[in-house]
Amino acid sequence: MPPDKKKKRSRERLRREPASRAGAGPSPDASSAAAPAGPGAPAPVASEPKKGRVQARKGKSVDPADTTRLVFGLFRVGRIDFIGRRRLYAVVSGLLLIVSVLSLALQGLNYGIDFTGGNSFNLMFSRPVQEAEVRAVLSEAGVASAVVRVDRDDPSEVLLRTPYLESEAEEAMLATLEVRLGEFTVLETDVVSPSISGELLRAALLAILLACAGILVYVALRFEYRFGASGILALVHDTVVTLGVFSLLRLEVNSAFVAAILTIIGYSINDTIVVFDRLRENLKRRGKETLEALANRSVNETLVRSINTSVTAFLAITAIYLFGGTTTRDFALALMVGIIVGTYSSICVATPVWLAWRKRDERARGALQSRALTVRR
Amino acid sequence: MLGIDPARLEVAAVVLGALVLGLVFRARRLHLLELLLAVTIVLGGAYYFVYERPLVQDLKQGLDLRGGTRLVLEAVPTEEAPVTEERLEASVGVIRERVDRLGVAEPVIYRVPNKDRIVVELAAVSREEALQIVKIAYLTFKDAEGNVIITGDDLVKAQEQLTPAGEAYIHLELSAEAKRRFAEATTRVYTGQSASRQIFIFLDEDLVQAPVVQAPNIEDPIIQGYESLREARRIATILNIGAIPVNLQVTEVREISASLGQESLERSKTAALIGVAAVVLFMFVFYRGAGMIANFALIIYGLLVIGALVLLDAVLTLPGVAGLVLGVGIAVDANVIIYERIKDHLRSGRTLRAAVESGFRSAMRTVVDSNVTTLIASAVLFHFGTGPVRGFAVTLGVSILASMVTAVVFSQYILRLVISSRLVRKASVLFGEREANLSATR
Numbered sequence: 067m068p069p070d071k072k073k074k075r076s077r078e079r080l081r082r083e084p085a086s087r088a089g090a091g092p093s094p095d096a097s098s099a100a101a102p103a104g105p106g107a108p109a110p111v112a113s114e115p116k117k118g119r120v121q122a123r124k125g126k127s128v129d130p131a132d133t134t135r136l137v138f139g140l141f142r143v144g145r146i147d148f149i150g151r152r153r154l155y156a157v158v159s160g161l162l163l164i165v166s167v168l169s170l171a172l173q174g175l176n177y178g179i180d181f182t183g184g185n186s187f188n189l190m191f192s193r194p195v196q197e198a199e200v201r202a203v204l205s206e207a208g209v210a211s212a213v214v215r216v217d218r219d220d221p222s223e224v225l226l227r228t229p230y231l232e233s234e235a236e237e238a239m240l241a242t243l244e245v246r247l248g249e250f251t252v253l254e255t256d257v258v259s260p261s262i263s264g265e266l267l268r269a270a271l272l273a274i275l276l277a278c279a280g281i282l283v284y285v286a287l288r289f290e291y292r293f294g295a296s297g298i299l300a301l302v303h304d305t306v307v308t309l310g311v312f313s314l315l316r317l318e319v320n321s322a323f324v325a326a327i328l329t330i331i332g333y334s335i336n337d338t339i340v341v342f343d344r345l346r347e348n349l350k351r352r353g354k355e356t357l358e359a360l361a362n363r364s365v366n367e368t369l370v371r372s373i374n375t376s377v378t379a380f381l382a383i384t385a386i387y388l389f390g391g392t393t394t395r396d397f398a399l400a401l402m403v404g405i406i407v408g409t410y411s412s413i414c415v416a417t418p419v420w421l422a423w424r425k426r427d428e429r430a431r432g433a434l435q436s437r438a439l440t441v442r443r
Numbered sequence: 444m445l446g447i448d449p450a451r452l453e454v455a456a457v458v459l460g461a462l463v464l465g466l467v468f469r470a471r472r473l474h475l476l477e478l479l480l481a482v483t484i485v486l487g488g489a490y491y492f493v494y495e496r497p498l499v500q501d502l503k504q505g506l507d508l509r510g511g512t513r514l515v516l517e518a519v520p521t522e523e524a525p526v527t528e529e530r531l532e533a534s535v536g537v538i539r540e541r542v543d544r545l546g547v548a549e550p551v552i553y554r555v556p557n558k559d560r561i562v563v564e565l566a567a568v569s570r571e572e573a574l575q576i577v578k579i580a581y582l583t584f585k586d587a588e589g590n591v592i593i594t595g596d597d598l599v600k601a602q603e604q605l606t607p608a609g610e611a612y613i614h615l616e617l618s619a620e621a622k623r624r625f626a627e628a629t630t631r632v633y634t635g636q637s638a639s640r641q642i643f644i645f646l647d648e649d650l651v652q653a654p655v656v657q658a659p660n661i662e663d664p665i666i667q668g669y670e671s672l673r674e675a676r677r678i679a680t681i682l683n684i685g686a687i688p689v690n691l692q693v694t695e696v697r698e699i700s701a702s703l704g705q706e707s708l709e710r711s712k713t714a715a716l717i718g719v720a721a722v723v724l725f726m727f728v729f730y731r732g733a734g735m736i737a738n739f740a741l742i743i744y745g746l747l748v749i750g751a752l753v754l755l756d757a758v759l760t761l762p763g764v765a766g767l768v769l770g771v772g773i774a775v776d777a778n779v780i781i782y783e784r785i786k787d788h789l790r791s792g793r794t795l796r797a798a799v800e801s802g803f804r805s806a807m808r809t810v811v812d813s814n815v816t817t818l819i820a821s822a823v824l825f826h827f828g829t830g831p832v833r834g835f836a837v838t839l840g841v842s843i844l845a846s847m848v849t850a851v852v853f854s855q856y857i858l859r860l861v862i863s864s865r866l867v868r869k870a871s872v873l874f875g876e877r878e879a880n881l882s883a884t885r
Contacts (some may be wrong), residue, residue: 371780394761
């Protein structure tokens with residue numbers, strides 16, 4: 067293996083000159099790997115005209131090594147103009163954020179008892195019940211503002227959420243339910259006193275803020291501050307949109323949801339970093355390429371990875387959503403939303419924000435330089 | 444744990460033998476044999492840890508997977524019972540003692556750091572039973588008629604001691620006012636004014652002991668007749684801390700019926716299986732040969748994660764299972780990043796072997812950077828989370844680390860072997876794209 071290594075390095079320098087490499091296969095093994103492609107008759111025919119057309123339309127050629135390719139024979143990736151559509155993404159993200167913030171402001175979040183205090187019950191009746199009758203019985207028992215949810219799949223299973231009840235009040239309510247609606251088994255009960263709940267919410271918020279701070283510092287150290295800040299912006303975007311979806315759908319926000327949000331933060335930044343890493347790398351070898359073209363190329367180069375990782379993560383969590391039971395359904399849904407938004411934001415939020423920022427800074431520097439008188443020493 | 448178990452020796456011998464064989468193959472450049480050996484070891488290991496000595500059985504399950512009750516208790520200071528470090532520790536001890544008497548399997552009882560709070564998790568215990576356990580108990584000394592002589596409040600301290608002859612006894616230190624009452628009572632009991640000459644010591648309804656009074660007018664009592672100092676200490680502990688010494692208020696109660704836990708467990712298993720199968724299928728369809736190597740590495744990943752969780756004594760909760768399954772989806776990410784790099788390098792005209800080498804090298808930094816950020820999130824989650832959230836953080840963190848290790852070390856090793864053994868010579872077989880696509884610029 068060691069002798070091979072040296073040869074490889076020298077070849078790296080030749081990377082940009084495809085023709086000179088044809089005869090440079092260092093070992094018989096290498097040429098045998100390349101040979102089956104044959105003289106490459108079908109290949110250029112298949113991909114060349116397409117490439118030519120795209121290039122002609124864009125009017126600028128970027129990197130001859132970069133080619134469009136079909137994924138699953140369905141999508142052609144490689145030359146999608148993401149950066150050119152950044153205004154569209156700004157509008158889409160803007161709308162998503164506005165709707166989310168409006169919903170959060172107007173109807174807020176549906177906090178579970180972890181954060182508000184209260185009692186929750188998962189009851190299994192011996193017969194199917196209806197939401198209205200449960201509600202009627204509850205108001206008869208003096209429990210006014212209760213949340214009642216009858217399970218879609220099994221209408222004899224009911225989820226109840228009430229304000230905090232002392233144990234006598236709780237027993238009285240359960241007794242009334244039994245008298246009016248028949249026997250039931252208690253699958254799950256949860257009581258959180260209001261004294262502890264405020265603290266849980268504070269701890270959750272603190273955890274999210276600290277996670278962001280930690281990520282920002284790390285990315286700033288490893289990359290540059292513009293990358294760190296753009297990445298954080300993208301993950302704030304993802305968090306707000308996920309919160310917005312939960313607010314719109316009135317899904318319960320509990321401790322598990324906090325875990326989901328933190329996972330989304332981790333996932334979103336992970337996804338963004340991979341794009342940024344390619345950007346950083348391409349920047350080092352930047353020629354005459356404009357920043358836009360370079361950003362676009364970087365996004366395209368990492369696109370297949372972005373899609374594939376999202377698909378595998380999405381497949382896994384969808385299985386939990388579909389087959390994992392009621393308890394983890396909302397949790398899985400949060401993650402599903404987060405994965406989609408996180409993938410979108412890496413490409414369509416983080417990268418354009420970084421680009422705009424960097425361009426502004428470069429323009430400022432350029433403006434200074436254009437009226438500079440250099441002192442001769 | 445390290446006792447000489449023949450079965451263990453056998454395993455050690457097999458592992459050692461395989462390693463030696465591997466080194467020989469490596470030295471002789473018998474790549475195909477080395478590959479076969481590696482595959483056999485992984486499959487054998489998987490068989491061993493799934494069927495012979497199932498790792499999953501050592502994994503503790505949370506209450507949401509097996510049913511039970513979780514209580515969060517807050518110590519609230521009162522006049523008589525201020526909240527101190529010792530009193531909190533003692534309270535945990537009392538609760539543990541009571542739980543042990545009930546014979547609950549694997550009880551989890553711990554104090555929340557920096558808080559006057561105790562968490563009790565008991566599997567297969569109903570809410571009523573659990574609340575009973577943490578109820579404040581009263582220590583009472585009664586006569587045969589049930590008249591209370593003294594209570595736990597009168598007992599300053601019970602201390603086990605040894606006589607010069609080496610006989611164990613307990614000295615009961617009573618408050619001044621209680622001494623008078625105790626002296627009167629012993630006189631009454633000793634002189635036969637009671638049905639029995641015994642004094643009955645109760646913890647709530649439970650009889651702890653019933654020693655016989657040996658003399659009248661005892662002000663400073665001792666209880667003797669213990670077989671050992673240890674036994675005396677046990678009883679003294681019960682007398683001392685029989686009552687929970689702080690005022691505990693229940694701030695959180697969570698009960699999950701055993702049937703719901705069972706159902707959750709079953710469903711989680713199904714969901715996990717389907718989720719993993721979907722990921723495996725996707726990787727095969729998209730990356731063919733290399734995808735199968737990534738899938739194969741998932742076996743190692745699974746063993747590493749479950750092994751680490753067992754070692755960390757982590758509790759598997761419902762969100763934790765979701766985290767693990769999501770972890771599998773993300774675990775292949777490192778492989779995806781590496782394979783995409785390799786494909787890039789193939790497209791730019793490198794040979795298969797060179798592209799694999801340089802692809803791994805240049806993908807390395809991306810893999811580390813992207814995963815460290817996620818690790819930061821899971822560390823924060825672990826530090827600030829409670830209960831199930833914390834369990835989730837552990838599984839997330841462990842799965843990130845394990846996926847990095849398997850992708851960077853193991854997949855790379857296997858992929859190199861596959862190539863150097865000449866088992867596969869075409870990039871298209873390994874990376875699932877048409878040769879035309881991989882060599883379009885040539």
